[in-house]
Amino acid sequence: MIYHFKDSKNVSYSYEVPEVEFSGRRITNGKYSIDSSGATWKIDIYGFNDPSQHPKDARFLGIIELMKNGKLKLEGVSSAVGKRPKKFSNKAHIFTRVKESK
Numbered sequence: 001m002i003y004h005f006k007d008s009k010n011v012s013y014s015y016e017v018p019e020v021e022f023s024g025r026r027i028t029n030g031k032y033s034i035d036s037s038g039a040t041w042k043i044d045i046y047g048f049n050d051p052s053q054h055p056k057d058a059r060f061l062g063i064i065e066l067m068k069n070g071k072l073k074l075e076g077v078s079s080a081v082g083k084r085p086k087k088f089s090n091k092a093h094i095f096t097r098v099k100e101s102k
Contacts, residue, residue: 070097
């Protein structure tokens, strides 16, 4: 999975889906907001452009942690199925920052 967070508060993410009727990379766009006021930062991703993947008005409710060496820990759930986690579990994803070449 690849996330692209932009200064404009827009986000896109893509992921491989090899085991379904279409194979290849799927791209979804939306917006994000971050609340860094607490010890654990909260992230909401919303306004998705793909209603087949996200119910109308659904939000991804997550927590994030900035780690060493440009890594980011992320865990969350769709508001359509649950609540924001309060702490990280062994299901958290760790992403590595990659600078895009121009």
